[in-house]
Amino acid sequence: SERTETKSEISDHSPKRKAVLTTDSGNCTAEEASESEEEDSLLEEGDDGGSHEELDTEESNRNGFQHSQGKKADSVRQTKLKTVDTEDDDVENLLREEEEYEEKIDLSADTTGALKWKEDLTQKAAEAFLRQQRSTPNLRKLVYGTAVEDEDQE
């Protein structure tokens, strides 16, 4: 029941966010990607590991949806840019430059706390994984010892 609640919350939030993003002028891709990642990490932390597969599929579905939206936005912007610039290479360069430029602005404009979650993500993931492992002990391993894992892997 808890899971469904969180899901509904997410679904409540996401349209709002999308609305915000659509009003944002062109720079939706980076932010959106980051936000979805954050959501994923949050979800994974909240997940108790019981029904991982089910969640995973849903997440992937949702991600796919968001990606498609992002792509649409991209294409829109690209078409705009195309109208401005004639050469494709220049468009790509511009895009890259634009992204970098925007990121810099983000770093300087926002407080450092806003992007703090990005710092040492791998370590955090490792910690979360270990926490998960600890919270649900592998009873099979406890009972049969470490040899079991090796046999399973073979």
Next chain:
Amino acid sequence: MAGGAAGEAQCLSYTGCNFLRQRLVLATLSGRPLKIRKIRAKEEDPGLRDFEASFIRLIDKVTNGSRIEINQTGTTLYYQPGLLYGGSLEHDCSPSRGIGYYLESLLCLAPFMKHPLKIVLRGVTNDQVDPSVDVLKATALPLLKKFGIDGESLDIKINRRGMPPKGGGEILFACPVRKVLQPVQFTDPGKIKRIRGTAYSVRVSPQMANRMVESARGILNKFLPDIYIYTDHMKGVSSGKSPGFGMCLTAETINGTILSAELASNPQGQGAAVLPEELGQNCAKLLLEEVYRGGCVDSTNQSLALLLMTLGQRDVSKVLLGPLSPYTIEFLRHLRSFFQIMFKIETKTPEEEHVGGEKVLMTCVGIGFCNLSKTIR
């Protein structure tokens, strides 16, 4: 140690006195010889204790053609199992342990005898250490029935009650034989339907039983109305040789799971006197604890259920247990050594409230054990 090729019996060797019963029972069922060394080798009084010696004698009685060698000091035991024979037997159990100590192992062996087992056991029926005969009668017999071991002859009868230290109790255990066991799917215990119990007293005032019942009801009546606790006061020869009293309670669920708890008074001359009110209350609390642990099998019978699952037909058996007891964990390791079988162990955290603590779902495929004594392969 383990991991030997099946078929040709390979000797398993262990050290120490722990889990002697498990090892002897599993060796008998698997037909593999067993060597146990260093049995209390460093203690002042080395070697096997009298109750262990009595247990080995009992194993010798129910089998035919077993070879048992014990060295001078009793620190090394070699056991080459024979065939389970059964029949009508008698055995005097050591009064230093309860009859439950012996009966638990007989429950594992009895369904695989050549002839149906009918055995009279004498000794201590209720003590503070081993599961009492009352509890085994109330919990283990219904469990055997679920595996297809049933019939009129499956019975435990308490002829005389005997309390420690002197004992003097007598029970009759009868069990039919089966060629194969049924696989079980036992994953939903359901809600508690009723509570039953026995408050017994021997060689003390018959009022003791009533006082225990009163105080236990004081706690349990808050939860459900269907409670009946029998008072069992035995007199004369059927009251054994020592005074004492105690209580065992069982909670039955709508799906037929039976959870149990029990307490007994301190043996005469050992420890402080126990008030029956206190004992009744504590026993009721123990039952609540057991209900909290939950699962489809009572914690005293976890290993029996796992054994019968292992010995089932080549089919998947599932059973939901409460937290595994240390004895059960060691039993699982022994099952792997003797039968090369490993269980799938999944932790189940209850999602709803009011279903108690963490549960463990045990899954295995039976080894297709056949009663060798009954048919020739």
